[in-house]
Amino acid sequence: MPAGDEICSTVNINRQKKNLGVELVAQYFALRxxxxxxxxxxxxIRNKVQHGEWVYAFKPKHSAEFSQDITDNLNNExxxxxxxxxxxxxxxxxxxxxxxxxxxxxxxxxxMLTPFEYFYDDYMRKIKFEVTxxxxxxxxxxxxxxxxxxxxxxxxxxxxxQA
Numbered sequence: 363m364p365a366g367d368e369i370c371s372t373v374n375i376n377r378q379k380k381n382l383g384v385e386l387v388a389q390y391f392a393l394r395x396x397x398x399x400x401x402x403x404x405x406x407i408r409n410k411v412q413h414g415e416w417v418y419a420f421k422p423k424h425s426a427e428f429s430q431d432i433t434d435n436l437n438n439e440x441x442x443x444x445x446x447x448x449x450x451x452x453x454x455x456x457x458x459x460x461x462x463x464x465x466x467x468x469x470x471x472x473x474m475l476t477p478f479e480y481f482y483d484d485y486m487r488k489i490k491f492e493v494t495x496x497x498x499x500x501x502x503x504x505x506x507x508x509x510x511x512x513x514x515x516x517x518x519x520x521x522x523x524q525a
Contacts, residue, residue, distance in 0.1 A: 442499035
């Protein structure tokens with residue numbers, strides 16, 4: 363739901379395949395797609411809610427014209443999409459931290475890889491899982507999982523007290 367002016371211009375990385383390698387360029391485009399398709403809409407939703415436009419949303423830049431599309435997108439938000447968007451932002455944040463945190467020879471788990479390279483597949487699995495929940499929120503399954511977690515927690519605590 364990018365509403366208009368939230369997207370920054372980017373460099374043309376297609377010309378860098380020989381310098382960076384095909385895999386790194388593919389990762390760049392995968393992350394860019396996730397940011398464009400899921401992170402930018404997070405900011406749009408946040409901005410609309412902060413400015414009191416959760417019932418009737420207006421088009422940027424000066425909010426002078428009503429937008430049914432943006433209003434519909436806001437009305438389609440629920441606990442599943444909101445928590446998944448939050449988790450998505452945190453996963454992307456952690457990936458960015460891992461990009462700049464270590465040099466490859468200082469990473470204790472694998473001296474041949476940076477943390478970004480090492481954890482990339484794990485982050486992408488997590489991100490794809492959250493994207494699936496955003497695209498297909500299943501409230502009954504979500505509610506059942508919350509209840510099941512609570513029951514498992516109570517059983518675990520009861521077993522721990524008996525031991």
